[in-house]
Amino acid sequence: MIRYVDMFRDRFGVEAICRTLGATASGFLTARGYRAAKSRPRSARAIRDEVLGAEITRLHAENYGVYGVRKMHALMRRHGWLIGRDQTGRIMRTFGLEGARRSRRVFTTRPDPAALRPADLVRRQFRADAPCRLWVSDITYVATWSGFAYVAFVTDVFSRRIVGWSVSASLRTEASPLPALEMAAWSSGGITGLVHHSDRGSNYVSLVYTDRILELGATPSVGSVGDSYDCQSVSARSRNDGVVLAGVF
CATH class of the missing domain: 3.30.420.10 (Ribonuclease H-like superfamily/Ribonuclease H)
Incomplete structure (x- = not known):
């Protein structure tokens, strides 16, 4: 909600946005509460997430952008960072990072029911007595x-x-x-x-x-x-x- 107010504050004003949000099911935020949140010092968690996010982003790029949460968590631990697996996943989502996903299944044989088909002259007897037979x-x-x-x-x-x-x-x-x-x-x-x-x-x-x-x-x-x-x-x-x-x- 804070981010939403930041996006439109210059256009509509903080008071008008908070008043509109308070009248909907989106939640309640006063103008005073918004300003308090903006002036509040950053939490230790936010500061640590920023540091960890920068390191994860660097390692992710160095490994061609293919590491997912599991491999990235193990890599961070090998580099001496005390970080949990769930925390790794949360930070990767925050920074828009994800690993390579399993490829979709590809079908190279697509039958055409309407096509006229030649007969099966081989019947799985794959033998020939000379080249080009x-x-x-x-x-x-x-x-x-x-x-x-x-x-x-x-x-x-x-x-x-x-x-x-x-x-x-x-x-x-x-x-x-x-x-x-x-x-x-x-x-x-x-x-x-x-x-x-x-x-x-x-x-x-x-x-x-x-x-x-x-x-x-x-x-x-x-x-x-x-x-x-x-x-x-x-x-x-x-x-x-x-x-x-x-x-x-």
Whole structure:
């Protein structure tokens, strides 16, 4: 309430504001009480909070602004400050400080019920007797300081090698999986007779992606929606490589 009077005292006057506040359910504050509060010496708690707040702000910035109450409390204790955990949280809230929060869950597989889907030609039999006979595609994501980076990759089942990949800030077909497919086709020099397998994510069953597979002379194959077993035996290593690739960017 004191802060509210400070904000509007020059516009309406202290007496008018206190009189209006006293007539409402917001509470009661007299002009005399306001002036007494303003002239009263600062309490020991307020002075200590200011000192602790300055130190917490400094340490919070030095640790990239990611420490929450628990880690900040432990850090302050390691620096020799006698401070409680609840007190740390209260001061951090007062100074507008908070730690990094757990990232929201990201879904990289978004099925499109209206899309026409190719048949499943693989049925989890991820074996090939030569290169460029069977490819599997997938998308993973990496949390970065500026947001999520989506890593699309194409893996050759025979060699277990990533033959195409791309990194994008978007899950759109043109931004993420399609450049990976183009890279794989270019590096392989031709994929006539190849089977391209993926899950049923909308970016893989889209017309632009399926038509491009057919234009390259390959046959599209689609499994289930984000199934943990579908493509997993081949793409587990590719997921780890994808994280490394994203880290470069």
